[in-house]
Amino acid sequence: MPKITYRQALKDAFIEELNRDENVVIIGEEVAQYNGAYKVTEGLYEMFGPKRIVDAPISEAGFIGMGVGAAGLGVRPVMELMFWSFSYVAWDQMMNNAATVRYMSGGLIEVPIVIRGPANGGTGVGATHSHTPENFIANTPGLKVVCPATAYDAKGLMKAAIRDNDPVYVMESTILYGYEDEVPEEEYVIPLGKADVKRQGSDLTIVAHGMSVIQSLEAAKELEEKHDIDVEVVDLRSIRPLDEETVIESVKKTNRALLVEENKPFCGVGSQIAYMIQRKAFDYLDAPVERISAIDAPAIYSPPLEAVQLPKADVIVKKVLEML
Amino acid sequence: MPKITYRQALKDAFIEELNRDENVVIIGEEVAQYNGAYKVTEGLYEMFGPKRIVDAPISEAGFIGMGVGAAGLGVRPVMELMFWSFSYVAWDQMMNNAATVRYMSGGLIEVPIVIRGPANGGTGVGATHSHTPENFIANTPGLKVVCPATAYDAKGLMKAAIRDNDPVYVMESTILYGYEDEVPEEEYVIPLGKADVKRQGSDLTIVAHGMSVIQSLEAAKELEEKHDIDVEVVDLRSIRPLDEETVIESVKKTNRALLVEENKPFCGVGSQIAYMIQRKAFDYLDAPVERISAIDAPAIYSPPLEAVQLPKADVIVKKVLEML
Amino acid sequence: MSTANASKRHTDIKPKKADLAKENKLAINKSLSKDELIGYYRDMIRIRRFEERSLRVYQQGKIAGFLHLYIGQESIAVGCASLMGEHDHLITTYRCHGHALAVGMTMNELAAELQGKATGCSKGKGGSMHFFDPSKNFWGGHGIVGGQTPLGAGIAYGLKYKDLKGCCMCFLGDGAINQGAFHESLNLAALWDLPVIFIIENNGYSMGTSQERSSAHPKEGLAARAEGYAMNWAHVNGESIFDIREAVGDAIKLAHEESKPSLLEIHTYRYQGHSVADANAKKYRTKEEIDDYRKNHDPLNLYKEYILSKKLLTEEEAKEIDKAAKEEADNAAKFAEESPYPPVEDITADVYWETDNPDQRTSEGRMFFND
Amino acid sequence: MSTANASKRHTDIKPKKADLAKENKLAINKSLSKDELIGYYRDMIRIRRFEERSLRVYQQGKIAGFLHLYIGQESIAVGCASLMGEHDHLITTYRCHGHALAVGMTMNELAAELQGKATGCSKGKGGSMHFFDPSKNFWGGHGIVGGQTPLGAGIAYGLKYKDLKGCCMCFLGDGAINQGAFHESLNLAALWDLPVIFIIENNGYSMGTSQERSSAHPKEGLAARAEGYAMNWAHVNGESIFDIREAVGDAIKLAHEESKPSLLEIHTYRYQGHSVADANAKKYRTKEEIDDYRKNHDPLNLYKEYILSKKLLTEEEAKEIDKAAKEEADNAAKFAEESPYPPVEDITADVYWETDNPDQRTSEGRMFFND
Numbered sequence A, B: 001m002p003k004i005t006y007r008q009a010l011k012d013a014f015i016e017e018l019n020r021d022e023n024v025v026i027i028g029e030e031v032a033q034y035n036g037a038y039k040v041t042e043g044l045y046e047m048f049g050p051k052r053i054v055d056a057p058i059s060e061a062g063f064i065g066m067g068v069g070a071a072g073l074g075v076r077p078v079m080e081l082m083f084w085s086f087s088y089v090a091w092d093q094m095m096n097n098a099a100t101v102r103y104m105s106g107g108l109i110e111v112p113i114v115i116r117g118p119a120n121g122g123t124g125v126g127a128t129h130s131h132t133p134e135n136f137i138a139n140t141p142g143l144k145v146v147c148p149a150t151a152y153d154a155k156g157l158m159k160a161a162i163r164d165n166d167p168v169y170v171m172e173s174t175i176l177y178g179y180e181d182e183v184p185e186e187e188y189v190i191p192l193g194k195a196d197v198k199r200q201g202s203d204l205t206i207v208a209h210g211m212s213v214i215q216s217l218e219a220a221k222e223l224e225e226k227h228d229i230d231v232e233v234v235d236l237r238s239i240r241p242l243d244e245e246t247v248i249e250s251v252k253k254t255n256r257a258l259l260v261e262e263n264k265p266f267c268g269v270g271s272q273i274a275y276m277i278q279r280k281a282f283d284y285l286d287a288p289v290e291r292i293s294a295i296d297a298p299a300i301y302s303p304p305l306e307a308v309q310l311p312k313a314d315v316i317v318k319k320v321l322e323m324l
Numbered sequence C, D: 001m002s003t004a005n006a007s008k009r010h011t012d013i014k015p016k017k018a019d020l021a022k023e024n025k026l027a028i029n030k031s032l033s034k035d036e037l038i039g040y041y042r043d044m045i046r047i048r049r050f051e052e053r054s055l056r057v058y059q060q061g062k063i064a065g066f067l068h069l070y071i072g073q074e075s076i077a078v079g080c081a082s083l084m085g086e087h088d089h090l091i092t093t094y095r096c097h098g099h100a101l102a103v104g105m106t107m108n109e110l111a112a113e114l115q116g117k118a119t120g121c122s123k124g125k126g127g128s129m130h131f132f133d134p135s136k137n138f139w140g141g142h143g144i145v146g147g148q149t150p151l152g153a154g155i156a157y158g159l160k161y162k163d164l165k166g167c168c169m170c171f172l173g174d175g176a177i178n179q180g181a182f183h184e185s186l187n188l189a190a191l192w193d194l195p196v197i198f199i200i201e202n203n204g205y206s207m208g209t210s211q212e213r214s215s216a217h218p219k220e221g222l223a224a225r226a227e228g229y230a231m232n233w234a235h236v237n238g239e240s241i242f243d244i245r246e247a248v249g250d251a252i253k254l255a256h257e258e259s260k261p262s263l264l265e266i267h268t269y270r271y272q273g274h275s276v277a278d279a280n281a282k283k284y285r286t287k288e289e290i291d292d293y294r295k296n297h298d299p300l301n302l303y304k305e306y307i308l309s310k311k312l313l314t315e316e317e318a319k320e321i322d323k324a325a326k327e328e329a330d331n332a333a334k335f336a337e338e339s340p341y342p343p344v345e346d347i348t349a350d351v352y353w354e355t356d357n358p359d360q361r362t363s364e365g366r367m368f369f370n371d
């Protein structure tokens, strides 16, 4: 299978869906003529023209709300947030209008919108640009949220998100954009809500999503090579809907769980998974569920400190050794 | 001790602090000439005049951000959100500016702002008006958040919040405004971050905050009277900072925990408390930590269904009976 | 995009007293049939009677939350809806009952929604502030001030995207103009030539705050903010359904033919409190002010006088129409009363299209997280 | 509040070419001392050399994230800062290096901040976009487009609340005017007579988007949006520090004496990409356009020519000043390079005032939640 980048995989997903359905339109800041701040939409403007690939002014609340309204008429907007951090200026449109109009209308309205962009720290952009609100979104019934960790998953999940008739918020990563991975040439779609066991193991289960999956796999490798410890790595991929079964099955097998995420700890995704595990696999747990999250402070700029603030393989290894 | 309403207790706190510190100013929609949408600021405009009690246009992002800026010069703004649900149009100002300027300036800036208002369902105002984002706020380092359940706590915590040099977000309840409670005439302040054991018990620990505390106490009474079950009710009062010790001590005593809140379940406050308990009191738990949250859907309007959607004493009683 | 093309047709801020006889002769109105002219009267009085009835139901404690009444503003919803064609859409605020009736929703489904019944237009899920019926091109009913304005621009965007010759009328209040989302919507609409008509129903107050205390604006009024976006704008006299039809008709033409947006400021008044719960309704304005509007500027009375003077109706016939409206409202309240509440399982229905259409579900995993 | 009082002093959108000799004679400028006139040259060239040096440091991979350079816009920060009195404050965007130097922050603390060192103005916590120094009335350095505008209004509010005769200059870009928060800030400032001066540094582009593609506006330009709030506004020629001083000086007067806000649009240009990471810097505009600005409109060159022609400096002396600026920038880069990174414990410092002042802490319980 050819290896392509996470960025290319997303672009391929857009091209396939733009060709498949004329109602799909990509809207965001610098997505068209500029080819995308992170080049995820590079070349699309040339291929599809100004009707399908639209540059927006710096008005996230305005154009995202606009997408929600247009979705009511059957347009299928794929909205780019240059950073997920900027969702905060459009929060009401995303958490009220996109999430509740279907409910408040008794099911009369569909909102087939995708809102996507990078949500990650680790690149020295500081506190205002490093928010990862997947936990806020997953807290909100009416919304779906996925955090792909690999090029393969990014393409398959993005295609599913665009075809979904509910609002799906997709969180990518400016770091992962450059990561390569094998992606088949033939078309495929990955259903939302299906976790992926990225590594089989028997000693302990690591549950992660997004960039943390990559760090966890690296840690798993080192644990095997240097410490002969065999951990299983479950990539949630989709936070809501959530594949509870795969997580619980894994923990029932390994009897130990470590949850890794880039988010801040208080009410992070890990807190929900921890509750779920102790609730559904209480008698299988040999030890408390443990977590690794970002160090609990706003994202620091100083590069070497930011590297420490976010979960890394070495920290995961250390934690696993403590747990066993 | 005289009994006064939660509303009156808040008003008394404002009066005492407005008199104590001339930098305290109350700003919000309809807080002055109209006397407050929920009458929490009734009479203050007459007492303190237009400089201290200020009516704002419907521009939450604008006036809350304005408060953050003014706080930098030593003003101590107490901002009213008519409903906490409206914080979503001011989200960036609250989650970025208020929460991170101190950090990004290396500690050069203080943001002594209070943002307060009701955050609750149960009154038929529907999905757009019933958000309870205390979990989002507690997820955000740099912010503090408290959810007083009684008049006594409301007054003491509000005074502490106004005197605090960090941003403190206070979540009240339009239902609790009318509840009466004994409040001493002499001045007192309740430190943030101190939970309150509202009821001593030995069979099971209920951890709750805000309105759920009242429902839990009602359930506890019924459990004792009808079922001879003795539950302990821990009122967190403050979500961040959090009184971990009191919660853990209680669970170590009762060996069982039930977490009750009005929030939606996924990554609600209960998820964090559940993680904490299984992590810090693993060997003391006779059963999984259980939770009761709002039924996982946007807030429904239909009054009898909304009554079912939110945690009530009867549901708590039923759950406790299942757990024992 | 960057050259101002603002038509200043009606620039006197408080338009002078309506002269319906004159305005009935305006191009867009002069060809109206007798039935149409009588229909407007019927539509306006149906709204008023429905609102009055709803007020009583609320006072009886059968409606929860808020109830924002439209009494005094009926001419706007009726006048605007009277101009809607197949591809013209409408979206508004929580003060949405008049618009819902004007686009043809039934009193029954609205009254039932107010009481949270399964027979309500939103199955009892939305309540007073959140009426919807996309099949009638009515997109709600929105509770967050200004929050509907990007949606309005989006409906217009959708029409343009699908090459449909239509427009979206997006209503908001005078206090809502100071929400950031509205400003962003104005710029997007003007920048992208979206066929949206933003209609400020200026009733002079946002809750207890007068226009002067909430908005800084030029002599030319709130609508003149459109100049900043080189957008067409106008002031309209809400007393006169004819005046409304003319101004909105022009804006629709501009939307249909040139795909250009407009900002209209329609001057009107609400007699009731902001919501029924608004105890201070009479504190922030004088009784005289309210009475003056009722006596001299009421769009329904003025219109009734006019059609009576035109002998389009006799006093008797007018009374009949009024009586029918009252009965319809009474029956609707009764229908609502007798309707069942939704079943408890309904709480988690209509959250996701996918769980509502399980046979077509493509995703897997848990959707809801209680337990 | 509701009557327009907009002064239209400079209404030609692209002001004609600067004539420094003439503008130096304007009231506010004519009494400038030789030292002051030379000082402006020094301040502008210090900014340019600092930015050029920072660019190289970035290219060496010693600066992470973004680096938004101010080259081409130096006259604005220097001209505005030259007017600041004890109670005049300044707040700006992520493109904040020029303003920081202009208010008197040192190259060392800024260069160190760029490299995330403990000796940085924000202890390495903020980085390029987030410089702060309240002791110099400089409130940052803000990464969210438009997000600083309510803060700017708030600083003005604070000054007024404390009866201090001052103002806040709040800078933003041409693309930022379409953020809702800015609109809300304009209304609040005009409604409440806040002594804030919103200064649009219009460099023609927001990243790769030209003004015409991002903003719908009238012939009179972006600043004319102020009309919608009955706020004073003006266009200013960024080529000329004298023109800037005059227009901003007038706005400061209005703020100090009448506590009234203004919206100024200063026309300028950036030579570099939006940020150094902006690979497309030359794709959305022609090389000719960039060269034309460098050759004919560069505020630094024009000013240098002027003071040379005035014999305030000899070529030699000018070279000396330039050389000194380069050396200062080199030394700052070296200082940064040699400075230590903050200790790891610093990650959780400066989050809460209370945890930074444990002896004065009044709250209890856990503040941080790792483990």
Ligand SMILES: Cc1ncc(C[n+]2csc(CCOP(=O)(O)OP(=O)(O)O)c2C)c(N)n1
Pocket (backbone or CB within 6 Å): B029, B058, B060, B082, B086, B089, C095, C143, C144, C145, C172, C173, C174, C175, C176, C177, C201, C203, C205, C206, C207, C274
């Ligand atoms: C963002 C937001 N802030 C505040 C409110 C509370 N609120 C509801 S209606 C209203 C007044 C709106 O007045 P106006 O826009 O003039 O409309 P009217 O009620 O007069 O029709 C306020 C403050 C809200 N619903 N949303």
Ligand SMILES: Cc1ncc(C[n+]2csc(CCOP(=O)(O)OP(=O)(O)O)c2C)c(N)n1
Pocket (backbone or CB within 6 Å): A029, A058, A060, A082, A086, A089, D095, D143, D144, D145, D172, D173, D174, D175, D176, D177, D201, D203, D205, D206, D207, D274
């Ligand atoms: C709310 C928000 N949206 C998008 C961005 C990304 N962004 C940063 S600067 C910028 C362009 C701003 O252009 P302009 O306002 O003209 O200022 P300039 O960079 O030209 O000085 C964009 C889109 C952001 N930081 N914040």
Ligand SMILES: [Mg+2]
Pocket (backbone or CB within 6 Å): C173, C174, C175, C201, C202, C203, C204, C205, C206, C207
């Ligand atoms: Mg109004």
Ligand SMILES: [Mg+2]
Pocket (backbone or CB within 6 Å): D173, D174, D175, D201, D202, D203, D204, D205, D206, D207
């Ligand atoms: Mg610009």
